[in-house]
Amino acid sequence: MAVLIALALLVAQMVNLALALRDRAEFRLAQATRPVAIRVADALDREAQGLRTIPRDRGRIRRSDVAGIPATLPRMPDIAAELRNQLREQGVEVGRIDTGARRWTAMDDAVVARNSSRSARQRRQQGRPDQALLIAIEQPGHGWLSVIVPWSDNGGMRLFWRLFAQTLILYGVVLLPVLWIVRRISRPLRDLTAAAQRFGRGGDAPAAVAVRGPADIASLVQSFNALQLRVTAMLDEKDRMLGAIGHDLRTPLAALRVRVESVEDDTDRTRMAETIAEMNRTLDDILSLARLGRPSEALTEVDLAALVDAVVEDFRDLGQDVGFEEAERLRMRLRPSLIRRAIRNLIENAVKYGGAAEVRLVPGTTMVRIEVADRGPGIPAARLTDVFEAFTRLETSRNRDTGGIGLGLALARTIVREAGGDVRLANRDGGGLCATIELPR
16 A cells, blocks of 8 residues: 555656646746847847948847857757747748757856846856857748847756655655554454464464454454354364264274174185275264365374385385386475375376376475376366365266275375475376376475
């Protein structure tokens, strides 16, 4: 807000400067040309009446046969045009008008002193001009009339610095109160933003935000505090409900697991045990996905390369074909158990559908990538985003031999997004799929 007001003031002052310079230029033109037009008209009128002849060797207005303005002097066509208009208003029609500007000399002082009605004291108070404006006016059939008038070209800078000082004063008068108001508004908004970010990341319930600032900001903070309390209460109730569901479901599953051991047929006993184990894994995935909004694990500084290597070693111990390119130590603040689970889910998919997995850790300037690639059938391009939805499977038979219940990728992406990153899938050239975990450094 303060920057916008400062820019608006600056633009307004620039427009004001442009208008003032234009008005000053018009005033200077009139100031330089009107007295000349009046003197010329008066001199021509006296000469026509036979009262006084325009001299050739003295006076501000002299008659000559040529214009006499050196070609090296800069021309001023705007003064010539304005002077022609002023002469026309005085009833004098002239031919060409030539102009030129040079430095003011002592000889010019003498000419002005002889032909000026002002006292010497007045001339000293007004100061010596910077330049002399030479004007040559053609009078058809009678030669040229030459005029020398004072000319100053530094008024624009004085006007600029005057407006610059005015701009600084305006900034002080306007911006200081605005900055105070903006600070009074932005401080509670910053606190509210930080509280919302902490609350969105989960963990312990953040403290209530201090209610301060203008009335509308204070009302917003109060509403957020009330919302935070209600959401926290709902999440606490959800956690209690999930805990009860998990306990109520695991207890009969544990009892079934014990009773299965009494089944004499080895094939039936194995199938029953696998079914119970699958139900336990499904229950774990569902409860984990539901609890991710409020992770109980604290952020810990870990070596990500060592964490990925440990997950890969777990698969190798089970006889799975999982390769990992050695990587340098990479310290990051993460929730290690959750990140380990996300990596494990991606490797499980790669092993299940591709028979093997290739894992790489690629550190970048702002992001770190964990790539899990396989040579399986891949995923149709149109379904690459669908598989992240919970309970979504490309194979619809629900046979556990051809896949799980569709929670692995959904759980992995939810974990990684909670850490500020994302999971992306891409089909590989030559067949297969590459799943990439991107984490901010």
